[in-house]
Amino acid sequence: MLLIALSVLLITAVIAFELYWHSRLSIAKFGWAFLWQSTWDPVAEEFGALPFLYGTLVTSIIGLLIAIPIGLGVAIFLSELAPRWLSDPITFLVELLAAIPSVIYGLIGIFVLVPWIRNVLEPILSATLGFLPIFQGAPYGVGMLTAGIVLAIMVIPFIVSVSREVLIAVPRSQREAILSLGATRWEMVWIAILPYARSGILGSIFLALARALGETMAVTMVIGNRPEISASLFEPGYTMASVIANEFTEATSDLYVSALVEIGLVLFAVTVVVNALARLLIYSVSTKRGAIRT
Amino acid sequence: MLSLTGLFTLLTLGVLFFILGYITYHGITALDWDFFTKLPKPVGETGGGMANAIVGTIKLLGLASLIGVPIGFFGGVYLSEYGKETTLGFLVRFSTDLLNGFPSIVMGIFAYILIVLPMKHFSALAGGFALGIMMIPIALRSTEEFLTLVPASIREAALALGLPEWKVITFVVIPTAFRGILTGVMLDIARVAGETAPLLFTAFSNRFWAKGLMEPTASLPVMIYTYAIAPYEDWHRQAWAAGMVLLMLVLVANLVARLVLHRRFFQSGAS
Numbered sequence: 001m002l003l004i005a006l007s008v009l010l011i012t013a014v015i016a017f018e019l020y021w022h023s024r025l026s027i028a029k030f031g032w033a034f035l036w037q038s039t040w041d042p043v044a045e046e047f048g049a050l051p052f053l054y055g056t057l058v059t060s061i062i063g064l065l066i067a068i069p070i071g072l073g074v075a076i077f078l079s080e081l082a083p084r085w086l087s088d089p090i091t092f093l094v095e096l097l098a099a100i101p102s103v104i105y106g107l108i109g110i111f112v113l114v115p116w117i118r119n120v121l122e123p124i125l126s127a128t129l130g131f132l133p134i135f136q137g138a139p140y141g142v143g144m145l146t147a148g149i150v151l152a153i154m155v156i157p158f159i160v161s162v163s164r165e166v167l168i169a170v171p172r173s174q175r176e177a178i179l180s181l182g183a184t185r186w187e188m189v190w191i192a193i194l195p196y197a198r199s200g201i202l203g204s205i206f207l208a209l210a211r212a213l214g215e216t217m218a219v220t221m222v223i224g225n226r227p228e229i230s231a232s233l234f235e236p237g238y239t240m241a242s243v244i245a246n247e248f249t250e251a252t253s254d255l256y257v258s259a260l261v262e263i264g265l266v267l268f269a270v271t272v273v274v275n276a277l278a279r280l281l282i283y284s285v286s287t288k289r290g291a292i293r294t
Numbered sequence: 295m296l297s298l299t300g301l302f303t304l305l306t307l308g309v310l311f312f313i314l315g316y317i318t319y320h321g322i323t324a325l326d327w328d329f330f331t332k333l334p335k336p337v338g339e340t341g342g343g344m345a346n347a348i349v350g351t352i353k354l355l356g357l358a359s360l361i362g363v364p365i366g367f368f369g370g371v372y373l374s375e376y377g378k379e380t381t382l383g384f385l386v387r388f389s390t391d392l393l394n395g396f397p398s399i400v401m402g403i404f405a406y407i408l409i410v411l412p413m414k415h416f417s418a419l420a421g422g423f424a425l426g427i428m429m430i431p432i433a434l435r436s437t438e439e440f441l442t443l444v445p446a447s448i449r450e451a452a453l454a455l456g457l458p459e460w461k462v463i464t465f466v467v468i469p470t471a472f473r474g475i476l477t478g479v480m481l482d483i484a485r486v487a488g489e490t491a492p493l494l495f496t497a498f499s500n501r502f503w504a505k506g507l508m509e510p511t512a513s514l515p516v517m518i519y520t521y522a523i524a525p526y527e528d529w530h531r532q533a534w535a536a537g538m539v540l541l542m543l544v545l546v547a548n549l550v551a552r553l554v555l556h557r558r559f560f561q562s563g564a565s
Binding site for chain 2: 001002004005006007008009011012014015018019022069070073074076077078081082090092093094096097099100101102103104105106107108110111112153156160185186207210211213214215216217221241244245248249260261264267268271272275276278279
């Protein structure tokens with residue numbers, strides 16, 4: 001029993017080691033420069049991961065910018081405003097959203113979201129906010145903005161379910177104290193509840209960030225897959241996860257495979273750090289009530 | 295301001311219902327008997343189905359369960375019965391939660407390195423292995439959680455009869471929590487059933503029936519991906535059909551699992 005429990009620790013360690021071991025060719029050849037070189041040319045065997053780091057970061061930020069207010073709003077609605085008979089089934093439905101496989105999001109993304117963004121959203125954005133460099137350029141439909149929107153939909157359930165549990169865990173006395181001072185319901189949420197639940201909410205955001213960083217299929221299907229860095233969000237991009245998904249089976253040389261594994265290693269390291277932060281924050285509010293599941 | 299939160303809730307639910315409705319609408323018109331019984335047709339010919347991918351998915355999930363469920367189950371029993379307050383228990387719990395957060399594509403690379411590279415070809419075994427590792431965290435945590443929920447009075451009653459601790463755990467605690475554990479496993483299988491990324495370069499795909507576990511194997515998620523990004527109209531139609539079948543599989547498993555659970559579990563359950 002103990003051995004099996006220990007095997008979980010072992011698996012985590014072996015994954016880290018194997019990723020490092022199989023990227024050593026690329027690490028030896030490019031060193032740290034791998035992280036800030038922006039040429040990705042398999043033919044010339046020049047590999048730099050910057051376009052992928054950039055794409056991953058930008059799409060995740062867009063995703064979070066959309067998902068945080070919506071997710072928190074839903075969590076506040078479910079924990080503070082909705083009566084129990086309404087709140088439980090809605091929570092269940094939001095969790096169903098998390099259960100939908102990512103390839104299905106990709107399918108909807110390709111056939112519904114991309115045409116809509118190309119024909120409706122991007123023309124509107126460039127007409128109204130076109131003075132900003134991020135909203136300039138031809139509306140392709142596929143691109144960073146689309147990937148960010150898909151990510152937002154995919155991470156909202158994580159923010160909702162963790163934040164809701166954290167909000168519910170805020171003690172009654174907090175609410176009663178501020179209400180007795182004559183606060184409105186909104187002031188109660190804003191002044192007494194959110195600050196109290198801050199670390200747990202932060203945890204839920206980090207958890208959502210980790211999911212967004214590692215999300216592969218849905219992003220690969222709508223981002224356009226072009227290793228370039230451009231200011232416009234309308235332009236196609238590429239992420240760490242999607243370049244691995246697209247090119248791993250095509251990688252012919254050892255160095256090429258090694259470079260892709262190194263991207264995997266970077267992705268792994270980043271998500272481990274973000275996840276660890278998220279978990280520690282969530283543990284800190286949930287120690288008394290047992291684990292909050294996600 | 296408060297009405298804004300209600301609006302966000304409606305928006306989120308709207309997205310869910312839109313996805314369900316849209317997939318069902320396109321899936322149902324594309325779904326026919328051939329889909330379940332025929333092999334994929336070569337490019338250019340219309341018709342054909344995904345029988346091999348359906349069988350492949352079942353095969354991969356079976357393999358994954360063989361790897362993920364036992365490790366998750368025994369690990370969970372350890373955590374809830376022996377490692378509750380210990381440092382080691384905390385470490386195991388923490389690394390389980392980390393494992394849960396690893397990007398699925400990283401699991402694919404891991405299985406590729408461990409199985410595909412030494413064997414020199416893609417196989418169902420590698421795909422099942424990748425999915426199996428991904429199943430461990432949820433199987434483990436849900437086992438732990440349902441065992442923790444077994445009331446102390448039941449344990450004490452059994453201990454009072456003079457039974458040794460291992461007997462109490464095996465014959466009293468685990469059977470009490472069995473239904474919950476089973477449901478956790480079901481949610482777990484539903485979760486990995488839709489995984490695509492780790493299968494792209496482990497199980498790969500196959501347009502014919504795969505013989506045994508050592509050959510590349512088709513699966514529904516990979517077929518959806520391949521068919522959706524292909525330029526053929528007929529393939530898109532089949533991608534919708536496959537999408538609907540996969541979605542129904544996942545949602546029905548989720549619904550059943552949560553409905554058979556006690557109300558209390560129903561509320562705390564996130565997958």
